[in-house]
Amino acid sequence: MKTSGESALSPYRVLDLTEGECLLAGRMMGDLGADVIQVEKPGGSPSRNKTPFYKDIPHPEKSLFWFGFCHNKRGITLDIETADGQDLFKRLVKTSHFVFESFEPGYLDSLGLGYQALSAINPGIILVSITIFGQTGPKAHYKGAELIGWAASDMLYPSGDPDRTPSVTATPLAGQQAAVAAVMGALTAHWHRRSNGQGQHVDVSMQEVMEWNTMCYSQFWPCHHMEMSRVGWGRPLNPKVYSRTGFPCKDGYSAVTVSAGAVWIYKATTELHQWMDEEGMLPDWLKGYDWSTFDLSKFKEQEELDRYQEPAKNFFATKTKAELWRAAVERKTLTAPVRDFKDNFEDPHIRGRGFWVDIEHPELDEAISYPGACFRMSKSPLSFRRRAPLIGEHNDEVYLNELGLSDKELSILKSNRVI
Amino acid sequence: MSEKKALEGLKVVDFGSMGVSPVCCKHLADYGATVVYIESHCSPDLLRFTPPYYKFHLDGSMLFGNYNTSKLSITLNLAKPTGMEICWRLIKWADVLSCGRPNEWMAKWGLDYESVARVKSEIIYYITSNVGTFGPDGALFGHGAVTTALMGVQHLTGWPDRGPSNVTGYIGDTTNYIFGPVAILAALELRERTGEGQLIDLSQVETYLWSQSPWLLDYVVNGRIATRSGNRYPLFAENAPYGVFPCQERDGKDRWVAICVTNDEEWQTFCEVIGQPQWTKEARFATVLGRKESEDELERLVSEWTKKHTAEEVEVMMQAAGVPASAAESNKDLMEDYHLQERGYFRRLKHKELGEVPYSGPPFRLSKTPDNQSAAPCMGEHNEYVFREILGMSEEEINRALVEGGITTEYDLPKMGKIG
Numbered sequence: 001m002k003t004s005g006e007s008a009l010s011p012y013r014v015l016d017l018t019e020g021e022c023l024l025a026g027r028m029m030g031d032l033g034a035d036v037i038q039v040e041k042p043g044g045s046p047s048r049n050k051t052p053f054y055k056d057i058p059h060p061e062k063s064l065f066w067f068g069f070c071h072n073k074r075g076i077t078l079d080i081e082t083a084d085g086q087d088l089f090k091r092l093v094k095t096s097h098f099v100f101e102s103f104e105p106g107y108l109d110s111l112g113l114g115y116q117a118l119s120a121i122n123p124g125i126i127l128v129s130i131t132i133f134g135q136t137g138p139k140a141h142y143k144g145a146e147l148i149g150w151a152a153s154d155m156l157y158p159s160g161d162p163d164r165t166p167s168v169t170a171t172p173l174a175g176q177q178a179a180v181a182a183v184m185g186a187l188t189a190h191w192h193r194r195s196n197g198q199g200q201h202v203d204v205s206m207q208e209v210m211e212w213n214t215m216c217y218s219q220f221w222p223c224h225h226m227e228m229s230r231v232g233w234g235r236p237l238n239p240k241v242y243s244r245t246g247f248p249c250k251d252g253y254s255a256v257t258v259s260a261g262a263v264w265i266y267k268a269t270t271e272l273h274q275w276m277d278e279e280g281m282l283p284d285w286l287k288g289y290d291w292s293t294f295d296l297s298k299f300k301e302q303e304e305l306d307r308y309q310e311p312a313k314n315f316f317a318t319k320t321k322a323e324l325w326r327a328a329v330e331r332k333t334l335t336a337p338v339r340d341f342k343d344n345f346e347d348p349h350i351r352g353r354g355f356w357v358d359i360e361h362p363e364l365d366e367a368i369s370y371p372g373a374c375f376r377m378s379k380s381p382l383s384f385r386r387r388a389p390l391i392g393e394h395n396d397e398v399y400l401n402e403l404g405l406s407d408k409e410l411s412i413l414k415s416n417r418v419i
Numbered sequence: 420m421s422e423k424k425a426l427e428g429l430k431v432v433d434f435g436s437m438g439v440s441p442v443c444c445k446h447l448a449d450y451g452a453t454v455v456y457i458e459s460h461c462s463p464d465l466l467r468f469t470p471p472y473y474k475f476h477l478d479g480s481m482l483f484g485n486y487n488t489s490k491l492s493i494t495l496n497l498a499k500p501t502g503m504e505i506c507w508r509l510i511k512w513a514d515v516l517s518c519g520r521p522n523e524w525m526a527k528w529g530l531d532y533e534s535v536a537r538v539k540s541e542i543i544y545y546i547t548s549n550v551g552t553f554g555p556d557g558a559l560f561g562h563g564a565v566t567t568a569l570m571g572v573q574h575l576t577g578w579p580d581r582g583p584s585n586v587t588g589y590i591g592d593t594t595n596y597i598f599g600p601v602a603i604l605a606a607l608e609l610r611e612r613t614g615e616g617q618l619i620d621l622s623q624v625e626t627y628l629w630s631q632s633p634w635l636l637d638y639v640v641n642g643r644i645a646t647r648s649g650n651r652y653p654l655f656a657e658n659a660p661y662g663v664f665p666c667q668e669r670d671g672k673d674r675w676v677a678i679c680v681t682n683d684e685e686w687q688t689f690c691e692v693i694g695q696p697q698w699t700k701e702a703r704f705a706t707v708l709g710r711k712e713s714e715d716e717l718e719r720l721v722s723e724w725t726k727k728h729t730a731e732e733v734e735v736m737m738q739a740a741g742v743p744a745s746a747a748e749s750n751k752d753l754m755e756d757y758h759l760q761e762r763g764y765f766r767r768l769k770h771k772e773l774g775e776v777p778y779s780g781p782p783f784r785l786s787k788t789p790d791n792q793s794a795a796p797c798m799g800e801h802n803e804y805v806f807r808e809i810l811g812m813s814e815e816e817i818n819r820a821l822v823e824g825g826i827t828t829e830y831d832l833p834k835m836g837k838i839g
Contacts (some may be wrong), residue, residue, distance in 0.1 A: 005615070008605035024630060032605050051657065052637035064640060068632030115786070132743075134784070139758040143743040145679035147650065147661065151745040154753045156663065156677060159586035161577060165663050166675055166747055168586055169575040170648045173594070176630040180597045185783030187604035188450050192425040192788050194611065201786040208764055209782045212596060215438075215563075215588030216471060217750040218765070219481035222777055223471035227672065227751045233573055233585045237470075245564050246573060246583065253583050255568035262465035263833075265562070297475070329559045336549075336565040338573045338583055341638045341645055344628055349556040355625055369639050374629040375602045376551070379617035380609045 007033020008380040012097040012190075015039055015089075016073060017080075019047045021146070021175020022102040022130045023069035025182040029098065030072030031373065031382040037092070037398060038073045039080070042417045044391040054364065060391065061363065067388045071359065071370065075389025076398045077419050080111055084418045089113060091403055093121050098186055102130045105140045115201040126189045126199040128182045134205030144206060149174025153210035154217050154228075162230040177213065178206040241299050244309050246338070247316040254316055254324045257334040258309045260294040268334040269294070272312060275327060281315045345369075359387050395419055424451025425788040429607070432457065432513040433490070434530075436464045437562060438592040439547045439623060440519030441486050443599030447515075448489035449781045449790045455509055455805055456490045458798055459497070460827035467798065477798045477832075478772040484795040485779050488768070492796035493805045494827040497528050501825025508810050510535060514610075515543045515603055521560040522552040532618045541616040543606045545599055549591075551622030566591025570627040577647045584647070594630075595623045597782060651714070658682060659710040660689070660717055663747065664725040666733060675747040676730040678721070678737060683707070688740045693724045768794040802826060 010033040016026035017039050030036040038045070049058070050065035060066075079085040090113070093099065099118065101108060108114045108127075115127045129135055132144025133152070142148075150156040150168050160167035185202035193199055211218065220226040226239060234242040246255050260266035269291045276282040286308075299305040316324070321337035328335045337343075344350060357372040373382035399405045399419065413419045429452035433444040441456065441464075448454040458464060466483040473479045495502040506528075510516060516535060518525060525531045525546070532544045546552055549566045550559050559565075567573070567589045577584030602619045610616060628635060634645045650662040658680050666674040680686050686707075690698045698704045703713045710717055725733055730746035737744030748756065754777065759765060765777045771794070781790045806812040806826075820826045 006609070006613070008609040011612075028601065032601075050633075052633060052641060052643070054640055056641060064636040065633040068634075068636050133758060134762055137758045137761040139738075142738045142745075143741060145661075145681055145743045147652075147663070147677045147679050148743050148745045151663070151675075151677035151747045154748050154750050155587050157587075157675065157747040157749045159576065159584075161581065161584050164578065165650065165665070167577060167584065167647075167650050167663070169572060170652065171575060171631055171634045171645050173590070173630075177594060177597070180601065180630070181782040184446065184597050184600045184604070185785065187601060187608070188425050188783075189785055189788075191429070191604055191607065192423070192785075194608075195423065198787065200788065203784040203786070204782070205762070207759070208762075208780065209597075211753065211764075211779060212442075212782050213588060213590055213593040214750070215593055216482045216485045216779070217587060218753045218779065219471040219485060219750075219777075221751045221754045223473050223481055226471075227749045228587075229672070229749075232577075233583055246568065246585070248582060253568075253573060255564045255573075257562070257564055261468060263462060264560075265465065297470075325556075328561065328565065329556045332560060334561050334565055336561060336568040338568045339571045340574045341571065341628075341631070341635050344569075344571065344624070345635065345638060349550055349554045350622075350625065350628075353551055353554040353622070353625075355622075355628070368636065371625070371629045371632050371635055374626045375598060375619055375621040377602065377606060377617055377619050379613075379615050380606065 005379040005381070007383055008377065009034040013037070013095060014098040014100065015092055015096050016100050018100050018102040018130065019045060020050070020102065021069070021172050022100070022179050022182070023047060024176045025100050025128070025130065025179035026073055027069050027071065028180065028183045028374070029186070033380070033383065034098070036073040037394070038070055038075045038389060039089070040075060040077050040391065042077045042079050042419060044077070048391070067368070068370070070388035072385055073389055074394040074398065075392065076395050077392040079418050080113060082416070082418050084413060084416070086111055086113060088403070088418070090121050093118050093125055096122070096125065098126045098128060100128045100130070100182060105129070105131055105135045119199060122199070124193055124197050124199045126186055126193065126202065128186045128202040128204065130178050130182050130204045130206070132206045134208065135203040146172045146174050149178070149206040149210050152207040154214050155210050158217060158228045158230050160230050161232045166230060174206050174210050178204055178209045181209045237296055237299065241302050241305055243296060243305065244313070247313045249316045249324060249337070250318060250320045252321045253338040254321060255334070255336040255338065256312055256316065258312050259296060260291055261296070265334070266291040266294065268332055271331050272333040272335065275331060275333065276311065276315045279315070281311070281318070283311050286311060357384050359384060361387055363390070392419070423788065424791050425785055426450045426452040429453065429515070430513045431455070431515040431517060432509045434516070434518035434520055434525070437466060437519060438486060439595045439599065440517045440545070442596035443545070443603070444517050445486055445488055445490065446596070446600045446781060447603070449792045450785070450788070451791055454490045455809070456487060456492045456796070457506065457509070458492055458494050460494055460798065460829060460831035461496050461833070463798065463832065473773050473776070481776070484770065484776070487795040488778055489791070489793050490796055491801035491805055492799055493802050494799035496824050496827045496831065499823050499825035501820035501823045503528070503825070505806070505810065505820060505825060506530070507538070510542070511539060512809060513542070514607065515545065517545045517599065517603070519547050521548065522546060523558065536616065539616070541610060541614060543603055543610065543616050543619070545603055545619045545621070547595065547599060547621040547623060549622070550624050552620050563589030563592030566623045569624045575645060575647055578649050579647060591623055591627070595621070595626055598626045658686070658707055659714050660721050662718060664718070664722050666725050666728055666730040669729070674730045676725055676733040677745050677747060678733070679743040681743065685742050689737070689742050692736050692740050692742065693721070766792065768792060770794040771797050771800060799827070
């Protein structure tokens, strides 16, 4: 896709006070063209100490966590717990359009920087708060972490193998999802602001965001009185039966769909079995079987359903990931290899789309390939303007040039560790 | 409270199907956009028949219901001239066209971006698919199970001594629901300034890779490939204990609690809570390095304690003292969760056929312009309203389309098996 033109959010400024995976919200605003200023504590954000590190060297200027979640941002240091820091922050709010934060509810209020205070300075400001359980309710002050986001949302309990402890993906998801939901909330509020100039407070609860990732498992309770538990790699149909959705293949693993219910799904199932037939791996009793009549809801015992899904399992054992993928693209068989990050980095299709972007890191004397735009916009491309900021990299630019502090004022603030 | 809804006046036509495009549009609809979902009895959306459902019927599924609140549903057959004519009138009416159908399907009907932009250059055209519509494998069309595998979720889930496992749902689908509204609202913002519409192409695999940037960089720079590791999180849990622990069973079912000690202060508090203050002085556990080294032993001892309590008891004891913890809530727990009830997350909305049933709330709250969710539509529930009030069609025009079959009815339904 050829893209040209100006960025969607280029007229807007964002102050980013978040930490951890929530940093991604600011990066997304930056990717969309906004001027995002990451506000760090003097000495640098604690998120700079998060793994992984560039060449495994633990150093606040070498965190790949920071690199990955903070590029396209400028960086300043500011201690908002000091009176001077609060004053400077308020001055920045006057010329900003969005503030993102992930502190405990009430923390900004306690500093005199809550929504009421900020909107008194700038009625158009949109304050976006990301927390584990939201701004209100009995658990609002509970502490959070990535795994808490899964546990509290029914994402953990039904995840993993049935005979072991529930387990989740080895890399985080909850924080990033909350960050994207935060941007959705910010832009929804922004659309409204266009009509009347008024900002508002956006409340994002990681628990609620993650509930949206369960594919409506909660509804199985009122609808079927089914408490969903773990089935490993499959899809639960009723308390005794699950449909297998993946099998080992010759050189790894692949997703499979032996199902029906919609025209394109039974066609995919039919096509897969046609392919098996061509290769002499379709049992006689399945020859000519009409998959449009296949009804997953009628199976009351696992063995009954396994009988229909086993032939595909045996077939997969003879095929490579690449062969199953070609069939998915060309024959629409809904067979998809399980990839890892290396596979995806090397995938010709993703490369062909120009997903990877090389970003210069002059301090490291190296250009690093980053995942590029999260989606493609033909007129307002998501752009890559700068690598993640060094500690206080834009202090002079922001405080001297934009806020108009004098050199002397800046040095007083620095020596008092406000900046 | 302001009278106006946040997205009031925004007009969206949703071509479906399944999850990614419909939920994107649902999020816009809940905050006040007018979203018309084009359906067809000739080929009903699979989700209308997918569990969980109150009854196996077009209007009985809560997977469809939860995913399509606040929308207007109309039913057209695009193969009939009157159906296609209505479709084009809607496109001309809309600010945004959203679809999660194959590009070749849209092109077959002359509804691909180029064709639509020729008629209406200011359209925001959002198309989403597993791997994106352009590029060498752009012809691929699949569902959430395909994306989930390509993302590598199964590779990342389960245990190092075993093959892949999986997490709740198809997160290849679900993680994408919130990206579409961001793209669409950004494009609308640009259009307000420049008057230009545009094409948005969203690859459901790429959004995930993008959100995993640090761990992709770990491969690019350090050659390390993230892989499943139970709940040990070698890639981001810097402290211990950090994991999932067994609790007292409930009604014969297993129960678990997540406990996340993230710093030394929480470690001290944790030891107080479980009545083992001496652990903070024992060589094997006193330091974070010691705890990481003896993590198996530590987890075994912690489990001995958690097993004596309910998951809820552990959650409350830990959180009261300031240690991150949460019961691993089941779907039943979630529906009955007192915190979510207090926040009004699940809300009962009146559905035309099902009566009052609970729906999930939106994934964010706005302080001045709260959401305005209404129940999901029955199939074709808004034919009359959309054709008359929005498109201004006459009685005669509507009848002509009905007679020709351009507007579909239950008589057009195909015979099909159930899906699990």
